[in-house]
Amino acid sequence: MPLALAAWVLAATGGCAAPEPTAPNLLLIVVDTLRADHLAPYGYGAAETPRLARLAQEGARVETAYAPTATTGPTHAGLFTGRFPRSVGVRRNAVPLAEDHATLAEILSAAGWDAAAVVSSFPLHRRFGFAQGFGAYDDEFDPKLASVRHTRYAGHAVPEGFDRRADATTDRALAWLASRERQRRPFFFFVHYFDPHEPYVAPMPYQRRFSVGANATLREQAAALYDAEVAFTDAEIGRLLDGLAAAGFAENTFVVLTADHGEGLFQHGHLFHDVHLYEEAVRVPLLLRGPGLARGLLVEGPVTLLDLLPTLLDLLDVRQPAEALPGRSFAAVLRGEGGIDAERGIVLERREFSAERVGKLSVKGEQLALRRGRWKYIETPEEQRRELYDLYEDPGERTDLHESRPAVARKLAEELARWRAATPAAAAAGPVSPEDRKRLEALGYAD
Ligand SMILES: [Zn+2]
Incomplete structure (x- = not known):
């Protein structure tokens, strides 16, 4: 610190x-x-x-x-x-x-x-x-x-x-x-x-x-x-x-x-x-x-x-x-x-991916989700996917409703966009400080 x-x-x-x-x-x-x-x-x-x-x-x-x-x-x-x-x-x-x-x-x-x-x-x-x-x-x-x-x-x-x-x-x-x-x-x-x-x-x-x-x-x-x-x-x-x-x-x-x-x-x-x-x-x-x-x-x-x-x-x-x-x-x-x-509202974020294959899945870029009440909205912009689930009726997230309930999806998308604008992603910190690195190396922890 x-x-x-x-x-x-x-x-x-x-x-x-x-x-x-x-x-x-x-x-x-x-x-x-x-x-x-x-x-x-x-x-x-x-x-x-x-x-x-x-x-x-x-x-x-x-x-x-x-x-x-x-x-x-x-x-x-x-x-x-x-x-x-x-x-x-x-x-x-x-x-x-x-x-x-x-x-x-x-x-x-x-x-x-x-x-x-x-x-x-x-x-x-x-x-x-x-x-x-x-x-x-x-x-x-x-x-x-x-x-x-x-x-x-x-x-x-x-x-x-x-x-x-x-x-x-x-x-x-x-x-x-x-x-x-x-x-x-x-x-x-x-x-x-x-x-x-x-x-x-x-x-x-x-x-x-x-x-x-x-x-x-x-x-x-x-x-x-x-x-x-x-x-x-x-x-x-x-x-x-x-x-x-x-x-x-x-x-x-x-x-x-x-x-x-x-x-x-x-x-x-x-x-x-x-x-x-x-x-x-x-x-x-x-x-x-x-x-x-x-x-x-x-x-x-x-x-x-x-x-x-x-x-x-x-x-x-x-x-x-x-x-x-x-x-x-x-x-x-x-x-x-x-x-x-x-x-x-509860916001969830996926870990960062470049374009990768993970198992049988292709994953790319950011994914964010917003849970609010019965609804859960998930968006993955670089995969061009938006999803909406009614967790009260469909807790297993089987039926995507983003097309049948466009007004709900749009409202949650706007809320998520506001959250994203207010919550910028910080750059990843650099590697550990030179002093810490020396100490780690002394202990045998070199990359
Ligand atoms: Zn873990």
Whole structure:
């Protein structure tokens, strides 16, 4: 963080770093590639996710929550800064998050929280700027345990393994929690799990339990292998939550669980994510539990993960940044007061593509979507595509109505054009600073 910004953050957070001794902790769990509608608390019958179901009962479940994009780096950039990924110049993976935006970890550190992270895949490596504000950032992956074998990724040498499995992630997270004994300051702990991301290689007992047989369609087989990964991850999240309780932190910790995006599973011709803004790619779980929050609460939404930064600061009683951010706090709703305007607009952006083939799909340029009430409008100018869906009647986005409801499509297109004009895309930040590069090289992280 540049000095001027550091000074601003200190001013915004009241200067001296001294939260109340009883100030609550925050555990933020982000599961990579986790669709909301493949989880028990979201009504999916085949799910084996008892721990997420219990978490939902212990706190609030947001029915309709959107990741701002369907790509890891951009969504985390939005989540951590409360800004649209295009506003902070992170429109694809392996582009660094610039230092000139205050992040959740920076704001909480300045306010007296100890911030630490355990992440589980290379796109969140510290070289991409995501470690800003964290005192400890665990991004070392044992190559022997990695599920992805890339040695290069988006022009970068992968220094060690590409990713780590959920059991290793939980082990690291539990070790960090154990180190918190007798610490007086509250903590912000960010834990990222990777397993539902391809390749779908859950431990064999899970794969066997979800086996659908040789006659199943490709889509059924993919979904079963994916569900096995989700079940394994649920069990490992359970182990983390048990450890949190055993360490005595259960009562005074906000636990927030969400995902950076969903997964196609062939619903619109694509198995993975990144290329579409259909619901399966961007609708994510959002579960929140903690002191003062209503139990068993259903929040209909819609919310976006850009709302989380102001919401979490409210819950922790930390002053909001002075600059205007696009998200809105829904902390009061989580305490049982009021609701969220069902007609509020939510803007979604696809990661940046030049003209490329991804699987069987040709993708080109920008894609933006606007959800408002029952309608979802999607436009992809360089592919000359406009789409309109009625999500109340057609939640699977099967019937494009942009020609049969031209007035609705035009109104949403105009609104999106105004948003685009007011939200310019920032240039991608340059590579890491020369000093940082030297430090990375000294550690063996050269491209
Ligand atoms: Zn991801």
